[in-house]
Amino acid sequence: xxxxxxxxxxxxxxxxxxxxxNCGHDVTVWSAIPExxxxxxSTRKQKNLPDMVIPIETKFTTSVEDVCRDKDILLFxxxxxxxxxxxxxxxxxxxxxxxxxxxxxxxxxxxLYTMTQIIRDELDKVGKNCSLVALSGPTxxxxxxxxxPTTIVSACEDMEVARKVQDIFMNSCLRxxxxxDVQGVELCGAIKNVIALAAGIASGLGYGDNTKAALMTRGxxxxxxxxxxxxxxxxxxxxxxxxxxxxxTATSEHSRNNRCGYLIxxxxxxxxxxxxxxxxxxxxxxxxxxxxxxxxxxxSMPITEAVNGIVNxxxxxxxxxxxxxxxxxxxxxxxxxxxxxxxxxxxxxTGMKRVITYGTYDLLHYxxxxxxxxxxxxxxxxxxxxSSDEFNWNEKHKKTYFTYEQRKQxxxxxxxxxxxxxxxxxxxxxxDMHEYHIDTFVMGDDWKGKxxxxxxxxxxxxxxxxxxxxxxxxxxxxxxxxxxxxxxxKVTHDDLDTDxx
Numbered sequence: 001x002x003x004x005x006x007x008x009x010x011x012x013x014x015x016x017x018x019x020x021x022n023c024g025h026d027v028t029v030w031s032a033i034p035e036x037x038x039x040x041x042s043t044r045k046q047k048n049l050p051d052m053v054i055p056i057e058t059k060f061t062t063s064v065e066d067v068c069r070d071k072d073i074l075l076f077x078x079x080x081x082x083x084x085x086x087x088x089x090x091x092x093x094x095x096x097x098x099x100x101x102x103x104x105x106x107x108x109x110x111x112l113y114t115m116t117q118i119i120r121d122e123l124d125k126v127g128k129n130c131s132l133v134a135l136s137g138p139t140x141x142x143x144x145x146x147x148x149p150t151t152i153v154s155a156c157e158d159m160e161v162a163r164k165v166q167d168i169f170m171n172s173c174l175r176x177x178x179x180x181d182v183q184g185v186e187l188c189g190a191i192k193n194v195i196a197l198a199a200g201i202a203s204g205l206g207y208g209d210n211t212k213a214a215l216m217t218r219g220x221x222x223x224x225x226x227x228x229x230x231x232x233x234x235x236x237x238x239x240x241x242x243x244x245x246x247x248x249t250a251t252s253e254h255s256r257n258n259r260c261g262y263l264i265x266x267x268x269x270x271x272x273x274x275x276x277x278x279x280x281x282x283x284x285x286x287x288x289x290x291x292x293x294x295x296x297x298x299x300s301m302p303i304t305e306a307v308n309g310i311v312n313x314x315x316x317x318x319x320x321x322x323x324x325x326x327x328x329x330x331x332x333x334x335x336x337x338x339x340x341x342x343x344x345x346x347x348x349x350t351g352m353k354r355v356i357t358y359g360t361y362d363l364l365h366y367x368x369x370x371x372x373x374x375x376x377x378x379x380x381x382x383x384x385x386x387s388s389d390e391f392n393w394n395e396k397h398k399k400t401y402f403t404y405e406q407r408k409q410x411x412x413x414x415x416x417x418x419x420x421x422x423x424x425x426x427x428x429x430x431x432d433m434h435e436y437h438i439d440t441f442v443m444g445d446d447w448k449g450k451x452x453x454x455x456x457x458x459x460x461x462x463x464x465x466x467x468x469x470x471x472x473x474x475x476x477x478x479x480x481x482x483x484x485x486x487x488x489x490k491v492t493h494d495d496l497d498t499d500x501x
Contacts, residue, residue, distance in 0.1 A: 080106025204265020
């Protein structure tokens with residue numbers, strides 16, 4: 001059982017509070033509005049979830065100190081516009097090491113911070129260190145409140161924390177996946193609301209499924225372009241937090257953004273449409289920051305611009321649709337971008353420390369994995385440069401049991417490894433240091449001194465001790481006498497000239 005404090009008593013916060021209580025956790029819910037807490041406590045009902053009964057074990061409070069004290073997890077479930085003010089109120093009572101899970105979806109104008117970045121910003125101001133998780137996906141509160149099967153993503157750079165949250169929230173009705181791409185997950189959660197507004201406007205105008213499908217597909221293309229430019233994982237946008245959440249938000253009767261857009265398409269002024277919805281419409285809140293990000297990263301987002309024109313500039317919806325349809329012709333498939341290079345380029349100045357190591361990694365074993373684990377601990381992003389089959393035979397004089405592609409697939413399955421690229425010659429080490437903006441070069445200590453020349457390229461060179469008594473050569477000899485392999489060289493590392501200059 002975990003002690004969980006829920007900050008925010010709206011539909012999503014209460015649906016999760018109910019679910020977590022029913023799973024056996026000790027749940028306390030906070031709201032800044034005394035009347036709301038009194039009503040929830042006495043009626044055991046949330047006004048916008050009339051069919052949901054709140055368990056008697058769920059506790060309520062108006063004290064921020066009480067909701068934060070002695071809690072394993074703090075769940076931030078306030079609207080995005082109140083996240084900063086709420087964390088400022090709560091921060092005196094938050095302890096180092098607590099896990100903070102945010103379920104609000106939005107981007108703060110001007111700072112362009114996502115919700116976890118806002119929380120981190122306020123924690124940093126007082127020198128507190130907590131683990132932050134973004135919990136996001138296709139999850140309407142109305143369905144979670146009825147125990148309808150639902151999936152969601154626990155996003156955290158620390159995968160152990162992501163898995164801990166996964167364990168706590170996962171049950172027979174809520175399936176939780178993990179993802180290290182926090183920024184990508186949060187961008188999806190914010191911007192899909194804008195596209196859902198567009199889909200709602202189209203429905204309000206009387207357009208059909210063709211139009212909605214086009215808006216969702218091209219809207220996802222916009223979201224993905226921005227995410228890639230910001231260094232996020234492309235897979236995130238095709239996953240639950242991206243396409244999954246967009247589908248449910250752009251099509252569901254429960255969607256505030258879809259409903260608000262429909263009213264606008266029917267001719268209702270945006271401000272009045274929000275009032276009729278009766279709850280926060282996050283897509284309208286996300287518009288300014290999304291446009292700022294698009295401008296900052298030089299990304300084309302025509303649908304987002306069109307929605308902004310309707311909502312904030314008074315443009316006539318039907319004319320906006322005509323303008324969208326008559327834009328310049330283009331291909332659906334843009335120029336191929338090397339995503340991994342874009343990731344490194346865009347994170348170059350964000351404090352991410354890059355580590356690189358080289359090897360053959362044939363007969364992948366514990367010694368290899370242990371070295372990779374220690375290499376990853378030296379930084380944030382680990383690149384493994386894997387010897388190609390030709391390089392192994394022609395330059396290293398080694399015959400491998402497995403092909404390059406087989407060895408690459410095995411390395412990519414190890415969670416310490418972020419990127420695998422081929423090693424094709426000795427000379428490329430110098431160029432790799434610059435192309436991938438490397439901070440630390442790592443090799444086993446049996447190569448000690450052989451790569452010190454890379455210090456000239458401005459990188460740290462580290463030789464890590466090999467795991468005792470584990471040797472690929474010995475394993476090969478045990479499997480098949482190496483002396484019997486035709487052409488196999490018996491040269492040692494000392495016999496090889498690793499600096500071509």
